[in-house]
Amino acid sequence: MDPLTPLSSLSLVADSDQAFTLRVTLARLATRTLDVQYYIWDDDTTGKLLIYRVLEAARRGVKVRMLLDHANQLGRDVKWASLDAHPNIEVRLFNPFHGRFKHFHQWLYHAPLLNHRMHNKAWIADGERCLVGGRNISDHYFGVNPASNFRDLDWYASGPIAAETRDAFETYWQSDLAMPLKTLRRYRPERAERSWQWLSRWRRSLKNYPYLFPQHEQFFVDYLAKQEAQCEQAPAVLLFDSPEKAAGATQSLMGDQLARLLDREDHREFLLEASYFIPGDDFVAALSRLRERGGRAAVLTNSLATNDVIAAHAVYAPYRRALIRGGVELHELQPNAHSMKRQVRLFRGRSKASLHTKAMVLDRREIFIGSFNMDPRSLHLNTEMGYYVVSNSLGKQVAEFIEEGLSPVNSYRLEMAGEALRWGGVDKQGKPAMLDHEPRTSLMRRWLAAFLALLPIARFF
Structure with a gap:
């Protein structure tokens, strides 16, 4: 990292209630813009x-821009168009x-490009604070x-770093691949008002839900102050x-940037x-080279039991x-991982643990956290983002x-006995x-995983 890299204010968001409350807080306290x-x-x-909360911000006069990957919104254009009808909200x-391919043969020709998705995740308030x-x-x-x-x-x-994140969002927003929803479906502003009335009634009807906060602004001012008190000043890119x-x-x-970090010989x-x-x-x-130099390499990933994509x-x-x-040191998450007990806010003891983190740390000093999975899809197909912090x-x-x-209470450590794999953990x-x-x-699940391993499907990941 360039020694002239300016310092930013950063903190980790590990708990599910903290992650939800901060998103609400940034929306509630935004005064000019909210980009997601x-x-x-x-x-x-x-x-x-x-x-x-997004619609609430727009009703206060905040200009809201929402950029969503379309692959996971198929069939929901009507709902997003109702939100897009508000004069302070634009959805792309x-x-x-x-909307781009008029004929089947055109769609078929372009289908490989549709496998390239926007995997980025960002929540940016006033261009000054973000998640x-x-x-x-x-x-x-x-956790619900x-x-x-x-x-x-x-x-x-x-x-x-928040200003850099805002600029990156702008790059995507202005891209030719970001299509305004209004080119596909358009509603009058009254449609957004009806959505607000429905959401307000629905929210009041929720019972026993953990994320229902007071509506007064001071609650969120205090919450944000508490989060910022946890922040550290550090160079970030x-x-x-x-x-x-x-x-x-x-x-x-x-992938190239992360590979250069990993292959430096001074890491231990x-x-x-x-x-x-x-x-x-x-x-x-x-x-393996890191280990040969006397260093340590440890990896935690999903087990077959916790992976949502077999x-x-x-x-x-x-x-x-x-x-x-x-x-x-190779570890796989347990479906009953002890650490998830503090994350789950509803259905505790009934829901299974799964892993979605994308984080690495070198020598307990250089950190990357973002959307990048350590897989070929993130490397070659999807767009990704994250922060490198020292x-x-x-x-x-x-x-x-x-x-x-x-x-051992959260993951299995894999070992080998000859060529056979063994999973070590603790019992009840x-x-x-x-x-x-x-x-x-x-x-059946083990058989399906073994069968899929025989197929040439690596290029899809």
Whole structure:
């Protein structure tokens, strides 16, 4: 990092209630602009509550811009158009699936480009404060889904890095791939008012939901002050792909930048937490070289039981033996991970843990947290973003977060007995236990993963 890089104010956002409340707080306290950029924005309770806050900001006179990847919004154009009808809100869809190709043969010709998606996540208030990291907008990311909830991590930031984030958003917003929703569907302003009335009634009807806050402004002023008191001053750089990557431009900017960091010979420790970890031969070799130099490399990723994409696990699984032989401490998340108990706000004890974090820390000092999965899709297909930060105090915090995930009550450590894999953890009584097959999975799920591993599907990830 350039020694002249200006200092920004940053803190980690690890807890689900903190992540939700900060998004509401930034929307509630915005006075001029609110820019949001997301890969997924679900139409569930969390999604609706945050839409309520977005619309509330617009009604106060805040100019709102929403940039959403269209792949996850198919069939919801009517709902977004109702929001877009408000004079202070504009919605744009990134790399839309329809509206550009009039005939089937045109769509078929361009279909490979539609596999390139905008994976970025950013929530920016007044161009001065922002949230950037791994979380999408959905119940799964905020501890309130009955089936499964994600372990995840965001940055809260202000200062120069927030201005860089705003400028990056502007680059995407002005891209030819960002299509104004009004070109596809347009409603009169009364439609937005009807949406507001419906959302207000619906919100008042919610019972036993953890994220219902007082409406008075002082609550949010105090909450933001508490968050900013946790911030550290540190040099920070925004790493992000150009939107042209989604138009088929060949680039691996994010991957190249991170690879240069990893392959420096002065590093002695590398900790990684990644949801969809598909390292490739070069990355396995880089981790092995670190170990050969006497360093430590530890990785936490999803197990077959916690991975929400079985095919991604199937592509990752063949690398496990090479990683272990190379001296990498390889861990996979347990579906009943102890650390998730403080994250889950509803359905505690019933919902399964899953991993969505994308974080790494080198020598407990150099940190990257963002949307970038350590997989070929992030490298070659999707656009990504994140912050590279140099800080001893923040590095220690990220390392402690990852080390918590690596502990035996949260993850299985993989070992080898000959060529056979073994999963080590603790049993219900807290005693060490060793398993000889993918833990807590059905025979059918294991069979499907093994079958998918035989197929040439790596290029899709």
